[in-house]
Amino acid sequence: MASVRFGEVVEGYAVPVLNEREIRAAAGILFVATFLSLLFILFDNNFLPIKFVIPVFLADILVRVFVSPRFAPTLILGRLIVGNQTPEYVAAAPKKLAWMIGVALSGLMFVLMVVMNTYSIITGLTCLVCLIFLFFEAAFGICLGCKFYKLVYRVEPTLCPGEVCDVKAREPITRTSGAQWGVLFAAVALVVLAAFTLTKTLSAPARALFPEKAAGAAAKH
Numbered sequence: 001m002a003s004v005r006f007g008e009v010v011e012g013y014a015v016p017v018l019n020e021r022e023i024r025a026a027a028g029i030l031f032v033a034t035f036l037s038l039l040f041i042l043f044d045n046n047f048l049p050i051k052f053v054i055p056v057f058l059a060d061i062l063v064r065v066f067v068s069p070r071f072a073p074t075l076i077l078g079r080l081i082v083g084n085q086t087p088e089y090v091a092a093a094p095k096k097l098a099w100m101i102g103v104a105l106s107g108l109m110f111v112l113m114v115v116m117n118t119y120s121i122i123t124g125l126t127c128l129v130c131l132i133f134l135f136f137e138a139a140f141g142i143c144l145g146c147k148f149y150k151l152v153y154r155v156e157p158t159l160c161p162g163e164v165c166d167v168k169a170r171e172p173i174t175r176t177s178g179a180q181w182g183v184l185f186a187a188v189a190l191v192v193l194a195a196f197t198l199t200k201t202l203s204a205p206a207r208a209l210f211p212e213k214a215a216g217a218a219a220k221h
Helices: 020-044 048-066 073-082 092-115 121-140 145-153 178-197 211-220
Strands: 017-019 089-091
Touching: 017 020, 017 092, 020 048, 020 073, 020 089, 020 121, 048 073, 048 092, 089 092, 092 121, 092 145
Parallel strands: none
Antiparallel strands: 017 089
16 A cells, blocks of 8 residues: 655656646635535525535545545545546645645634634634635636745745746736737726616516516416
8 A cells, every 4th residue: 555645756756746637626616615605604694504514624624734635535526527637737845835724724614613603704704715715726726825835934836836936938828918908907997887887777676588487486386
């Protein structure tokens, strides 16, 4: 049986690595579960889903940090989802620091919301930070927790997602032109303008497209 270690040894890489594609998939899974459970709180004042999600979240992160990422359930599920994609190897050490931050955040949520059965501005902000971390990882491939690696260990990280740690000139396709900036600002301005001018019109109650069927369904209930 192979020894349990943090990160995988892959030929051609000087440091233990992890598959960024699996990590992003796992972050997406945790984001959806956490976000949906928060919707139950916001719209139904139902705290039951979040009290199931938080222990699962905490347990998964604890396994990643103190056992091995190979045995974390969400990373296993992520592997099954993206298994046909070419791996994107990233250094394991910065991810471990990021997940240690996740342990602290989810541990605080577990104590306050599950053990003590309370809610407050503290739990709200903590949950928001977790969602931001998960969203940036899943949507953009940006590990916000990894940004603290240099501050904590006083060494430059290597093998970062998207090779952002490497000092190099940006490829032409990644540069943003003045015209593109103009389009972006114009789009934002149009959204803001619409919010001020169309709110009253768009807030009218929606009508049934098929009134007869809607009336029949209402009568059955």
